[in-house]
Amino acid sequence: MKSVVGIGKHSDIQKAVEEATRQIVNPELIILMTTYAKLKEASQLIHEKYPDVQSIGTSGITYSDGQVYEAEIVVIAFSEGIRVVTGVITNLSEAPIQHVKKLQENSDKIEPGTDNTVCIEFCTGDEEKLVTTLNAGFHKYSIGLIGGTVFGYPNGERAEVSCNGKVYEDACAYVLIKNVTAKIKVYKENIYGKHSDNAHIATKVNLKKKELIELDYKPATEVYSKELDIPRDKILQSVLTNPMGRVVRDQVFISSMHTIGADGSLLNYKKINENDTIYFLQLLDYTKITKQTIEAIRKDFSRISFVFSVDCIYRHMLYQDKKYLDTYLAEMRRMGNHAGIVGGGEQFNNQHVNQTMVCAVFE
Numbered sequence: 520m521k522s523v524v525g526i527g528k529h530s531d532i533q534k535a536v537e538e539a540t541r542q543i544v545n546p547e548l549i550i551l552m553t554t555y556a557k558l559k560e561a562s563q564l565i566h567e568k569y570p571d572v573q574s575i576g577t578s579g580i581t582y583s584d585g586q587v588y589e590a591e592i593v594v595i596a597f598s599e600g601i602r603v604v605t606g607v608i609t610n611l612s613e614a615p616i617q618h619v620k621k622l623q624e625n626s627d628k629i630e631p632g633t634d635n636t637v638c639i640e641f642c643t644g645d646e647e648k649l650v651t652t653l654n655a656g657f658h659k660y661s662i663g664l665i666g667g668t669v670f671g672y673p674n675g676e677r678a679e680v681s682c683n684g685k686v687y688e689d690a691c692a693y694v695l696i697k698n699v700t701a702k703i704k705v706y707k708e709n710i711y712g713k714h715s716d717n718a719h720i721a722t723k724v725n726l727k728k729k730e731l732i733e734l735d736y737k738p739a740t741e742v743y744s745k746e747l748d749i750p751r752d753k754i755l756q757s758v759l760t761n762p763m764g765r766v767v768r769d770q771v772f773i774s775s776m777h778t779i780g781a782d783g784s785l786l787n788y789k790k791i792n793e794n795d796t797i798y799f800l801q802l803l804d805y806t807k808i809t810k811q812t813i814e815a816i817r818k819d820f821s822r823i824s825f826v827f828s829v830d831c832i833y834r835h836m837l838y839q840d841k842k843y844l845d846t847y848l849a850e851m852r853r854m855g856n857h858a859g860i861v862g863g864g865e866q867f868n869n870q871h872v873n874q875t876m877v878c879a880v881f882e
Contacts, residue, residue, distance in 0.1 A: 566684025622656020
């Protein structure tokens, strides 16, 4: 498999697309990442230039080759030794289950093997419904899944993703990629652990609003403040260092709070279900964890051709605050050709998570 990453820096969208695609020859798949304002036109232009090439796209901050891009057009072109099929799940908030049959058909088309197929997806929200739908569609196969929720669209607008030149709201654009001659594996990196062994039970929630109302029959903010000794008015400022999460054996599934409700509830980016066991978390040694992640990946691969990652916006903000972002991107670059997107939520196999990095590694 071969991959090429192109960057279009020109302010004119058409010229930026030409610049970004200048080195692309005979692609079989194109992934587009750009700003919300440029997504629709850039998607159309790429489809017009490569009408027989499948593509998906999203908007947000982009990483490539150790650099951060906030206003540019970034394209990733894949070719040689791959099978791909793209698709769109529409009406994501209401009835994504209607797309299960099509997901099954698309997965059958590429004949997935073991450790050689991945699904990369970009969605506008409703992540729990999406993950359930995708796993129902792929249930016959061992297909790794990574994805990201659109982040960074203007207030008053609706999140959008693109597939094959068209832009969709309330949707997920996905691509299935099979590496015909080598393997693909997916990884998840978490930089948080339990603050203590004190477990709390979610006793009252509002799933529609992703609202945690009570822990242990007390207002969620009250329980958080008491255990962490953080005043209520400082809770949201503490999300980068002390989020919440479910801990299942050695796995941590983070839920990031973003708003305090009038009754002392916490509104989050990931749903917490009633009777979930919740722990308050603390930031670990992220520099050490980054090195451990890269070491684990390198042990699994004799040669890495490409790494595609999805990072949470809160990780991006944390690393900026800690002056670590440049170092982090340099570490990712050491593995080989790397590009990624910053999202408002991450999907990994059968879970939706927050404040996490997920990636697909291509041999």
